[in-house]
Amino acid sequence: MTMLLSEEQALLGDSAQALLADQAPVSQQRRLRDERSATGFDDALWRQMVDMGWPVAVLPEAHDGLQVGYLGLGQVFEAIGRQLAAQPLLSQAVLAPELLIRAGSPAQQAHWLPKLAQGKARLALALDEESGRHWPAPMATRIEPGEGSGTLHGAKHFVFDGVGADGFLVLAGSADAPSLWLVPANAAGVQVERVAMIDSRNTACVRFDGVALDASMRLDALPAAQALEQVLDRARACVAAEALGLLRAMFVTTVAYLKERIQFDVPIGSFQALQHRAARLYVELELLESCVRGALEAIDAGDETAIALHASLAKARAADLCEKLANEAVQLHGGIGVTDELDLGLFFKRARVLQRMLGDGAYHRNRYARLKGF
Incomplete structure (x- = not known):
């Protein structure tokens, strides 16, 4: 690469x-x-x-x-x-x-x-149902027999950009295998509830109460599980890239603070212990950048096996560093690190969301191991 x-x-x-x-x-x-x-x-x-x-x-x-x-x-x-x-x-x-x-x-x-x-419509993926249980966790959303292709029942949580969406790409369980459906937001039986996350951004809880389905709403050109894994891996690499940008901003802000905060008549950045902590974070950031770039390049190369491996590697490292670097940044800012007046707190909360989005570090380490045959 x-x-x-x-x-x-x-x-x-x-x-x-x-x-x-x-x-x-x-x-x-x-x-x-x-x-x-x-x-x-x-x-x-x-x-x-x-x-x-x-x-x-x-x-x-x-x-x-x-x-x-x-x-x-x-x-x-x-x-x-x-x-x-x-x-x-x-x-x-x-x-x-x-x-x-x-x-x-x-x-x-x-x-x-x-x-x-053209930005004239928005669609949102309605996938996960429980906190901490990312696909392919068991699903309660189901399709019951009825006229046409049946009726859709269940609820999806943590639907990113679901508020104001014109339709939902919904994964549902059926008799044979999971299936994907494109459900208009204004269909009878669809209810959308806005839910604010810790970073104050919106997700949606979308409930489906007997939504009538027909064949034109099904996405079946490729098996749902296969299509989802390919698309989710591309999204995971992009989430890791966002995390990289966010963590770099937190690191730069923290290093600047170490240079300007005076204690015992000298900048606290002159203390060797703090220099070592900053140096370790810098190395972790460089490793994350390599993993993110590797995942993105694998996607462009088109090898799905390599994409899955690199996407999980990048997301696992991003998730772990979202916790480690964010915690260090707040602590190195001392007492003001937890105040709302400091922008650092907003970055910290977004880092916590990115840490869990589309699978946390434990999820992707386990997935990487499985893909490697362990």
């Missing part, structure tokens, strides 16, 4: 950093939190992202994509992490379109992909 960016990918990263630094300062996240924003993100900024082509960055030309590759898109997610920007890019650029391309019918693709690309 070279893990080198092309000129186009580097430019995408630079433009993302410039836009977000200007339009999405951390104060915006505070405003969204304090106003209890309905969607949890800034609509005007999302429109700018759409106009810049970010939702179609990795899509193939057949679907009007830019094909800059996941190495390029990873630069965008790193910028999102550094700026703590709340945007539905993961669901709209990765989860929804990648699932439609793999498992959707031509009619579903023709209807939804252009709308996602």
Whole structure:
């Protein structure tokens, strides 16, 4: 692996950093939190992202994509992490379109992909049901026999970007194997409840009470489990990239504080014990960057076995460092590290969410071991 960016990918990263630094300062996240924003993100900024082509960055030309590759898109997610920007890019650029391309019918693709690309509609993946139990945990959401393709019953929790979505990509259990369904948000029997996470961003609890299904709603061009694993691995690499950007921002802020905080008439950064702690964190960050770049490059290379291994490796290291570095950053800031007036606290809370999103460190270490045959 070279893990080198092309000129186009580097430019995408630079433009993302410039836009977000200007339009999405951390104060915006505070405003969204304090106003209890309905969607949890800034609509005007999302429109700018759409106009810049970010939702179609990795899509193939057949679907009007830019094909800059996941190495390029990873630069965008790193910028999102550094700026703590709340945007539905993961669901709209990765989860929804990648699932439609793999498992959707031509009619579903023709209807939804252009709308996602133009920002005229949003879809959310309704997958997990219990805290701490990520796919493939047992599901209670089920399909019962009835007219057409039956009726959908159950509830999905932690549905990212589910508030205000136009439809849900729902994984449900059935007689033979899990199946994926595209359920309109306005279908009879669908109820959406907004749930704020620890980082004040929105998820949704979506309940399905006898929602009527028909064959046109099913995504079955590829088996649901196979399509999901492929798409989730791409999303996991992007979450790890966001974590990398966020943790770098926390590290830079912490090192700056060590240089300016005076104790016993000298900067506390001159204390060797604190230098050693900062040095260890720096090494961990460099290792994480290698893992993230490796996962993104594996995706661009297209080897699904390598993608699964590298995605779990990157997500496991990102999850572990989201706990370790975030804790260290707060402690090295001393008493002010836990105050709301310091932006560090917002980064800390987002790190806790990224740590668990799409599988925590224990989940991915176990998965990596299984993939290796242990």
